[in-house]
Amino acid sequence: MIQKKLLSLGMAAFVSATPLFAGMASPERELSIFPAKPGSEPEITCQGEQKAVASIRDGILTIRRTEFTQQPGIRWNFQFKPQLDLAEFPEAAPLKIRLRGGEPGQEYQLEAHWYLTDPRGSMGRMVTFKGGPEWQTLEFPVPRRPSGSKARMLAFRLNRIADFDVAEVRLGEARKLSVEFANEPEKAATELRLQGRVAGGDSEVTLKLSDASGKKTARKVPVKDGRFEYVWKNPPLSIQKYNFVTVSGPQSGESLPLAVFGYRPDCDFAWLKVKGPQIVTADGKEFLPAGIGYCRDVIISNQDDAVMEYAKARGLNTIRLPFYTRYFNNNVNEPIDLDAHIRDFIDPVVQAAKRHDMYVILDDHGYFSEKIDEAKARSKQAVSLWDEAGVTEWTNRWRKVAERYKNEPHVLGYELMNEPHDIRPELAREWYMRAIREIRKVDTRHIILVGSADWSHSRSLEQTWGPVASTADAPYNNLVFAFHDYPLDNHPWIVQKHIVKFRDTHQVPVMCTEFGATHWDKGETVCREFQAGMLTLCARERVGWMIWALGKLTDQPRNPYNEVDKVGFGPPRSMDSCAYSDQWIPAARITASPFPQP
Secondary structure (H helix, E strand, O other), rough: OOOOOEEEEEOOOEEEEOHHHHOOOOOOOOEEEEOOOOOOOEEEEEEEEEEEEEEEOEEEEEEEEEOOOOOOOEEEEEEEEEEEEEEHHOOOOEEEEEEEEOOOOEEOOOOOOOEEOOOOEEEEEEEEOOOOOEEEOOOOOOOOOOOOOEEEEEEEEEEEOOOEEEEEEEEOOOOOOOOOOOOOHHHOOOOOEEEEEEOOOEEEEEEEEEEEOOOOOEEEEEEEEEEEEEEEEOOOOOOOEEEEEEEEEOOOOEEOEEEEOOOOOHHHHEEEEEEEEEEOOOOOOOOOOEEEEOOOOOOOOHHHHHHHHHHHHOOOOOEEEOOOOOOOOOOOEEEHHHHHHHHHHHHHHHHHHHHHEEEEEEEEEOOOOOOOOOOOOOOOOOOOOOOHHHHHHHHHHHHHHHHHHOOOEEEEEEEEEOOOOOOOHHHHHHHHHHHHHHOOOOOOEEEEEEEOOOOOOOOHHHHHHOOOOOOOOOOOOOOOOEEEOOOOOOHHHHHHHHHHHHHHOOOOOOOEEEOOOOOOOOOOHHHHHHHHHHHHHHHHHHEEEEEOOOOOOOOOOOOOOOOOOOEEOOOOOOOOOOOHHHHHHHHHHHHOOOOOOO
């Protein structure tokens, strides 16, 4: 192990060059993505997506779509060969796009998504702007991840069809100084560890921390071999707000500002627990979760902060996050590196929830089987159940997830398995119980959510759990029994009978962690009646609910696109955020409990 030489600096410490700095970004790095310089590396090509045409006229990239399809909006991408390593750019380096177009005064949403490899995934952000003929510059922070930040493509997506021109797309900005995090951002309120490079020859630099009110606090930091590190104990951050750090030197100028969120150092007030048939807060008040499925990088590309903002603005208090313990989206050709999956997939969502005072349910979105035929979901499947080795791997991986989040109250709970199917109730119960026991070896505080043997339908709760419902998690007794129902699985008034009898008989809480409108194979009337009935049921019985699933961040409640009844067909096609937003958004605003306050 390489030893670090520490020089006492009161509240700070300077650390000599170590492997920590090996992958640190260059402060001077910048790249013109458009217009791309001939012969530059990487080679950059641009093309339209889904009938959009991207062409260059008089040095301007024009984006047009003249042929309508069932896909809304307009999209184009830039591809990099070889791949572009985002780790070469400082964390504060922005992605800037200069564009014009659209209807004057019309609000547009533009998403920028980086598609990564090894392991595969995407990272994205969204901004809202108003269209018009004047040039305007939009900025996106550029995310990075610990397990690999090489990008093969940058894709832009507009939510509406319109004519747009792009004058410039640029990554980074030439500076002689950079500043980055050297520890987890969530710990910044108690210990903010910063590091950076200095290319201007300064032997000392000044760190400036600006809180949300603009108040600045400065520290002098020595530079050695063009690098610095500073540990700031209990920095004067504005809590639950963004702060900014810059570094400057007489010869080097000033760095780009690094955004530092002031996470609360103590979130114990946010813990939830089971008390009889209720979920309650740390001070004993009833808490009704209401949320939405965020099928990240499968149904909707990741945009964590935008999703939290969207959900909270509509009265929701919880995000149900499908993740995977063994295979990504249950595809055996994509085995999960669980450490990387936690860091790159789960952690960013939990951090976003902490920034926005929201909860996250960690939903292992599997089936106790190989990948199912989604077109025949909820009917008998011709796939094999896991073998003993698979179940053991699953329980061990849940223990690892629980070890990571055992002290995180913004995780509402662990939903152990999405929808078991074609399995005996006794066997499903046995496998669930094995996972519960493994989790309780490392985490005795979190709520655990369990489904049931028949696609987690309400009708199979008693059959699966009846013999042990009140004792399955003894002595912790912190289980919530999850159920999923969809149109024609059961009518809502039948679902009501099942869950009320189960809840009242065993004095345990139930929660509908997945329901919705299957408008691709059920008519408009069936879908609307079912969804209205489920929301009414949950309101009457004070049962928490998670609707499935977020597809976009714009509501179109009168145009939800029902494939059976041909309602909502364009052109252009408009999709609802999650059908039917005219029903579930008002229900959320009425029934969802407010997030606890410290």
